[in-house]
Amino acid sequence: xxxxxxxxxxxxxxxxxxxxxxxxxxxxxxxxxxxxxxxxxxxxxxxxxxxxxxxxxxxxxxxxxxxxxxxxxxxxxxxxxxxxxxxxxxxxxxxxxxxxxxxxxxxxxxxxxxxxxxxxxxxxxxxxxxxxxxxxxxxxxxxxxxxxxxxxxxxxxxx
Numbered sequence: 001x002x003x004x005x006x007x008x009x010x011x012x013x014x015x016x017x018x019x020x021x022x023x024x025x026x027x028x029x030x031x032x033x034x035x036x037x038x039x040x041x042x043x044x045x046x047x048x049x050x051x052x053x054x055x056x057x058x059x060x061x062x063x064x065x066x067x068x069x070x071x072x073x074x075x076x077x078x079x080x081x082x083x084x085x086x087x088x089x090x091x092x093x094x095x096x097x098x099x100x101x102x103x104x105x106x107x108x109x110x111x112x113x114x115x116x117x118x119x120x121x122x123x124x125x126x127x128x129x130x131x132x133x134x135x136x137x138x139x140x141x142x143x144x145x146x147x148x149x150x151x152x153x154x155x156x157x158x159x
């Protein structure tokens with residue numbers, strides 16, 4: 001199937017790779033069909049491209065690649081809605097926000113992850129209420145804290 005996108009131009013996609021968001025992405029209730037694209041294999045980022053709106057694509061990332069302490073407890077209603085039979089068939093991704101003028105200011109939405117069931121192509125964005133996770137967690141936070149703690153201070157001596 002050919003898909004004409006605003007970001008990637010015309011691309012060929014396999015229909016069996018299209019995910020059906022049975023619980024839509026927050027703010028995009030009318031859109032249910034998305035595909036994960038990996039146009040640049042050299043980065044951690046992938047793209048969640050809407051099939052129904054060619055202009056809409058979200059940058060996404062798997063936080064497991066970042067070694068963050070991140071745990072998700074799926075409520076029974078989510079397990080039922082996504083028809084999850086096997087935890088190993090789940091893919092968890094998070095939407096990122098990448099400022100065009102400052103990529104080091106990239107943030108990750110840890111509060112509302114995207115859950116993909118690879119067995120049946122169902123997907124959902126869920127909100128981890130009461131988790132304490134941030135909607136805009138700085139991706140480079142650990143690096144910045146490490147650099148602040150290791151900062152070398154040079155002063156000028158009088159005399």
